Amino acid sequence: MIDFQNIKKISVLAVAFVLNIGVMEAREIDPPFGVHEHVFEPLSVMCDLCGCSTSSGSFGFGTLSNANFVGIRYIYQNFESKDGIFSNSPITKETFNTYQLWAQLPINDAFYVSVNVPYQDLNREYSEGNNENLNGLGDSSVMGWYKLQFYKKESDSLTFNTERIASGHSLQFGVGAKLPTGKFEEALADNVNPGFQVGTGSVDGVFAVGYNYGTNKFGVNTLMTYYLKGENKNDYQFGNQFSYSANFFTTFPKETYNIMPFIGVSGDVYDKITQYGETLADTDGKILSGTIGSEFAIEKFIFGANYTAPLSQDLFGGNVKSKNRFSIYVNFAL
Amino acid sequence: MKILKYTIALLLSITIASCSSDDDGNTEDLTGQTGDLILKFDNGVGDQDFIFGTTYTKDNGETYQLETLKYLISNVSLTDSDGNVYTYPAEDNIFIVSEANGNTAGEIYITLEDVDAANYTQVTFGIGIDQERYASGADGQGDFLTTAQDEGMMWSWATGYRFMRFDGTYTSETETDAALNIHMGSVGTAIDNYKETTLTFPNEVLVREGNEPSVHIKADIAQVFDGVTSVSFDDGYAQVHTDETTTGVIATNMSGIFSVHHVHND
Numbered sequence A: 001m002i003d004f005q006n007i008k009k010i011s012v013l014a015v016a017f018v019l020n021i022g023v024m025e026a027r028e029i030d031p032p033f034g035v036h037e038h039v040f041e042p043l044s045v046m047c048d049l050c051g052c053s054t055s056s057g058s059f060g061f062g063t064l065s066n067a068n069f070v071g072i073r074y075i076y077q078n079f080e081s082k083d084g085i086f087s088n089s090p091i092t093k094e095t096f097n098t099y100q101l102w103a104q105l106p107i108n109d110a111f112y113v114s115v116n117v118p119y120q121d122l123n124r125e126y127s128e129g130n131n132e133n134l135n136g137l138g139d140s141s142v143m144g145w146y147k148l149q150f151y152k153k154e155s156d157s158l159t160f161n162t163e164r165i166a167s168g169h170s171l172q173f174g175v176g177a178k179l180p181t182g183k184f185e186e187a188l189a190d191n192v193n194p195g196f197q198v199g200t201g202s203v204d205g206v207f208a209v210g211y212n213y214g215t216n217k218f219g220v221n222t223l224m225t226y227y228l229k230g231e232n233k234n235d236y237q238f239g240n241q242f243s244y245s246a247n248f249f250t251t252f253p254k255e256t257y258n259i260m261p262f263i264g265v266s267g268d269v270y271d272k273i274t275q276y277g278e279t280l281a282d283t284d285g286k287i288l289s290g291t292i293g294s295e296f297a298i299e300k301f302i303f304g305a306n307y308t309a310p311l312s313q314d315l316f317g318g319n320v321k322s323k324n325r326f327s328i329y330v331n332f333a334l
Numbered sequence B: 001m002k003i004l005k006y007t008i009a010l011l012l013s014i015t016i017a018s019c020s021s022d023d024d025g026n027t028e029d030l031t032g033q034t035g036d037l038i039l040k041f042d043n044g045v046g047d048q049d050f051i052f053g054t055t056y057t058k059d060n061g062e063t064y065q066l067e068t069l070k071y072l073i074s075n076v077s078l079t080d081s082d083g084n085v086y087t088y089p090a091e092d093n094i095f096i097v098s099e100a101n102g103n104t105a106g107e108i109y110i111t112l113e114d115v116d117a118a119n120y121t122q123v124t125f126g127i128g129i130d131q132e133r134y135a136s137g138a139d140g141q142g143d144f145l146t147t148a149q150d151e152g153m154m155w156s157w158a159t160g161y162r163f164m165r166f167d168g169t170y171t172s173e174t175e176t177d178a179a180l181n182i183h184m185g186s187v188g189t190a191i192d193n194y195k196e197t198t199l200t201f202p203n204e205v206l207v208r209e210g211n212e213p214s215v216h217i218k219a220d221i222a223q224v225f226d227g228v229t230s231v232s233f234d235d236g237y238a239q240v241h242t243d244e245t246t247t248g249v250i251a252t253n254m255s256g257i258f259s260v261h262h263v264h265n266d
Helices: A004-026 A051-055 B002-017 B131-135 B144-150 B244-254
Strands: A069-082 A091-106 A111-125 A131-137 A141-151 A166-178 A204-214 A218-228 A241-250 A257-270 A285-298 A301-315 A320-333 B034-045 B063-080 B085-087 B094-098 B107-116 B118-127 B164-171 B178-182 B195-207 B214-220 B258-264
Touching (some): A141 A204, A166 A218, A241 A285, A257 A301, A285 A320, B034 B063, B034 B195, B063 B107, B063 B195, B094 B107, B195 B214, B195 B258
Parallel strands (some): B034 B214
Antiparallel strands (some): A069 A091, A069 A320, A091 A111, A111 A131, A111 A141, A141 A166, A204 A218, A218 A241, A241 A257, A257 A285, A301 A320, B063 B164, B118 B195, B164 B178, B214 B258
16 A cells, blocks of 8 residues: 555655755856866865764764664774875875764654764874874764654554554654864875865764665665765865765574674765865765675664775775775664 | 654755855955965876886887986966966075975975965966076076086086986987986077976965965976977987077977976965
8 A cells, every 4th residue: 555645745855855955056166167278187185085074974873773872883994095196106095093972862753863973093104104193083963863754554444543553664854063073274294185184174064864664674774965064264165975875684683682784885975175265176076885784782782893895986086095994883772 | 744844944944044155255455465385396207206217218219217307497476366477586586496305205395485465376487597687697696506506507607507407318229328418508698498388277376374375386207308399319319408409499398398286275
């Protein structure tokens, strides 16, 4: 049976979300291409691949079962950036360690809040062997979510007053902000990679829509997130970002614990960086990654681990390469 | 449905609220303000970073490697977005770009100090020494005369400056590791090989008090030999010193090797 009421709701919200993105995009002014005859090659490494972008997006805001929790998460990522403008320029290796306090807190049956407070520990190693380290509180984010739960249509109208049965389908709508709790230092070294920052220094709007389906045997989680990046005090504005992810998980329930392995894809698309009102050439990019992992739930605790590797990428003129990342977490279900 | 309406209203209002207006940029008063500007020269051969001792191949198959690579840059001026031209003070407006002085990334920095604050859109500079500076006599050269002598960038005073100095060896079908010396310059007042080039920036360069913007200039060494004119080492271009024809060809090629790769407004 099809629930027309629900389909109508879905389409109205989907249209509203698309319109919102449309409005955001309309603000972007195309750079004046064609007038710069001396520019041949991409700008060297400038990106939003800083630890700050790990606070959410394709990393997800919560756990597979979408339960409320408080927990800690560790994320390891490594990158290679080209240190120079030539094809044989030396490579700088970057390692980002992120320690997060994260939580999904219920307000009532339909609304909840997700919070994320990261601590960043960033390292880079130059080709000649010297190292640089940067650490500190990263950019925190707060999101408010509305969960639209779909129910099975009652076949008998006489049972109207009894409790409805969840269909397993649900939509989530999230609106929030990423706050400049991390420090953005403009003149970091010799700007090999200005994305090597614990924070962006900006307030960013975050808009998300997700679709989940779950039974007691398997489930699907999808999420699309749009980041409307603000300008920081240095007139520096990272490019707007669109992130998406889809994960498929199965459940192996045991008597005292639950194992949920999952596999998924995720990706990010970045707009160009703007500085002093001008867009900077070749600061956009995109990446598609594959993820495998598992959650293990025992009593109130959920343990998770996953590994992500890029499937295809073209970041910032090819000057930055994401290598791989993994994360582990422990959550306490509320 | 009430909640649905509220959600849509919330999404819309946040979107509209985040569309801020920021077109207040051009009212800044820059009178009397100065700042520094760095020109980073980065020598390469095609898309490869230039490295001493590496063998490079010309279009005609001749190969070369260099152990000295330096050239003179002078008369740097900057044009701002209103078309005003700022010229760096003449007495300091001459520099030697020497690959040997490069940092670990092979970039040679020229720092222009106390440049008038403005939004610059292009840079113009000369390769070598113009006749006016040469005509100001040995005393008019200031400290630079000694610097140039120390760097081997002078013939005699009467002949004048070497505008560039590429020393190394080359190999062709007939020669193996033969000497290669490209010492192009003007010859007294008889031959004027001074040439200027103008490069447009991909983004405006904002010179301000306390800021240190930089312009990354790529110099394609390959175009010295395969530029406007392709030259053959075997055919008189292994030793370029004071000959009117060969120095003129190299001077023209040399003026076309520069491009701005990007700028940083930090």
